[in-house]
Amino acid sequence: MKEIIKTKDLCFSYFEYSDNDNVNQAKIDVHALVDINLTVNEGEYLAILGHNGSGKSTLAKLLNLILTPQRGNIFIDGQDITKPDLTEDELFDVRRKVGMVFQNPDNQLVATIVEEDVAFGPENLGLPREEIRRRVNFALNTVGMSEYSGHAPHKLSGGQKQRVAIAGVLAMKPKVIIFDESTAMLDPRGRKEVVDIMEKLNREESITIINITHYMEEAARADRVIVINDGKLIMDGTAKEVFSHVDELHSIGLESPQGRELINELNKAGLNIDTDALNEDECTEAILNKLKAI
Amino acid sequence: MISDITLGQFFPGFSPIHKLDPRTKIILTTLFIIEVFLADTPLLLALMLLTTVIMIGVSRISFAVVLRGIKPIFFIIIFTAFFNIFMTKGQGEPLVHFKIITIYKEGIIRAVFMGLRVIILILGTSILLTYTTSPISLTDGLEILFKPLKKIGIPVHLFSMMMTIALRFIPTLIEETEKIMNAQKSRGADFSQGGLIKRVKALIPILVPLLVSSFKRAEELATAMEARCYRGDKNRTKLVKLTYKPLDFLWFAMAVLLFGGIIALRILPGHISPDSLIYDILFYKV
Structure with missing residues (x-):
């Protein structure tokens, strides 16, 4: 398998002024990320977990150079994007390869018409008109928003807006799409729409998906889960492996998916359900089987 | 609900005016404004009024709606009319002479004339531009029309x-x-x-x-x-390209014809005997 993203001893810190002293504002060095070594293979479906301020969004913003790391290297598709002599064209090539969908659907749509917004990325790439048209149609079709191509974005629901934002990234033909808490502001229905599209893009278009989230149910659907706490990468494995470290997750303020939590509680009460189930259906079945057996 | 307010008073539609290229409309509006200011005789003003009425008809926007557009500038019209009535000095006997107030026939004619001119100006430009062009296509049109200004650093x-x-x-x-x-x-x-x-x-x-x-x-x-790789207009292409269609050229032709007519009617007076009745009817100078 080909490595699409590789980070080596990646560090990022920023200055913050302390609030309590207005006269001599002390500069505090905040270490957002410390020595992150992460390798993501092409076609992977990865979830990044961590509570607020853990550094997970910072990591995402480093991968397409919206932020620049102080130390360490990032390799995208084999190319070192942290080298000092990176040209502007190379920078924009990185941003084309690593697309990003943000949290607030309202604050990432630029144009007043859906299809013109989807065209924004390809327009910036300087593609010929016919190619832009082809990509816009393809992208809107993939996210199931073709019938809304002439609509105004502000009349769409949150989930629909987020799908348009995904189409906008998709139209640039990225290799990786990073979802930076893209479902956080959506209702359950919108959330499902977006996660379904993530999986569809991963399976059908073999795009590498990185979903940064604090919904455990979403993370459980990914092939691989990594956990970041206080700027350090502390867990890395399949969803089932990661969520089996119950106490460790609890100690850093994270939980397992609700079904899993219920089984853990039942086990504590002495039920001894032996399963690594994560999603609702599997958990229901495991509990049901145990109850029948009693 | 405040979200009900319409933006830029645009009325969506499919009339021949709606279908015009925004660049055409911007150019024609500029031309229209010049024409209104060139129209200094009742005949020319009547011609412009007729043009405006025809355009309103073509746009398929109801007259009532269009006339409502004058409301905000009603005060300005009254104000200019008021000044024209009292400030214009005419020849011959004044119609009213009461203490410091003197009103001449010329003043009244001038007031009506100026009022009509402002009304035609507002109606014509709003029908051609603001009522029938979506703000976004107006922006596109302006960007292309003003592109040459890039050369001087704008x-x-x-x-x-x-x-x-x-x-x-x-x-x-x-x-x-x-x-x-x-x-x-x-x-x-x-x-x-x-x-x-x-x-x-x-x-x-x-x-x-x-x-x-x-x-x-x-x-x-x-x-x-x-x-999403935005870096200004460097190496940037566009999904939608504005193209002039036959309809645009038809409107351009009509506008040029009207403009030529107005110029002709302004030059003509020198070639007709000033004593004739036709001269008085056609070229009454205000």
Whole structure:
């Protein structure tokens, strides 16, 4: 398998002024990320977990150079994007390869018409008109928003807006799409729409998906889960492996998916359900089987 | 609901005016304004009035709606008319002479003339441009028309991008204003009572959070645009290309014809005997 993203001893810190002293504002060095070594293979479906301020969004913003790391290297598709002599064209090539969908659907749509917004990325790439048209149609079709191509974005629901934002990234033909808490502001229905599209893009278009989230149910659907706490990468494995470290997750303020939590509680009460189930259906079945057996 | 307000008074439709290229409409509007100012005789003014009425008919926007557009400038029309009536000195006997007030026949004619001129100007430009062109295609048209200004260092693309983003965010910000107002109302704020000062003061708790969130939005939007490879108009192409169609050329031809006619009617007076009745009818100078 080909490595699409590789980070080596990646560090990022920023200055913050302390609030309590207005006269001599002390500069505090905040270490957002410390020595992150992460390798993501092409076609992977990865979830990044961590509570607020853990550094997970910072990591995402480093991968397409919206932020620049102080130390360490990032390799995208084999190319070192942290080298000092990176040209502007190379920078924009990185941003084309690593697309990003943000949290607030309202604050990432630029144009007043859906299809013109989807065209924004390809327009910036300087593609010929016919190619832009082809990509816009393809992208809107993939996210199931073709019938809304002439609509105004502000009349769409949150989930629909987020799908348009995904189409906008998709139209640039990225290799990786990073979802930076893209479902956080959506209702359950919108959330499902977006996660379904993530999986569809991963399976059908073999795009590498990185979903940064604090919904455990979403993370459980990914092939691989990594956990970041206080700027350090502390867990890395399949969803089932990661969520089996119950106490460790609890100690850093994270939980397992609700079904899993219920089984853990039942086990504590002495039920001894032996399963690594994560999603609702599997958990229901495991509990049901145990109850029948009693 | 404040979100019901229409933006730029655009009435969507499929009339021949709606279908015109925005660049055509911008050029024709400019021409129309020049024509109205060249029209200095009743005949020419009548010609412009007729043109305007025909355009309103073609646009399929109801006369009542169009006339409502004059309301905001009604005061200006009355004001100019008022000054023209009392300030114009004419020859011969004044119609009214009462203490310091003297009104001449010429003053009244001039007032009517000026009033009509302003009305035609407003009606014509709004029918040609604001009522029938969506703000976004207007922006596109302006960007292309002003492109030559790039050579002297004016960032035309940036202005048009700012316009587009402003238009995109107006509904979003209106929605947010409503949310904030409702939040304040639910905690007992009162926006509809009290004097002017009290009402303006009541707006502060709305404007401050709105401003703060606008800055936050702007920052997030800038990041999102950067992530989508935006770098100004450098190496940038467009999905939609504006093209002139036969209809545009037809309108251009008609506009040129009208313009030529007006010029002719302005030059002609020198070639007709000033004593004839026709001269008086055609070229009454105001």
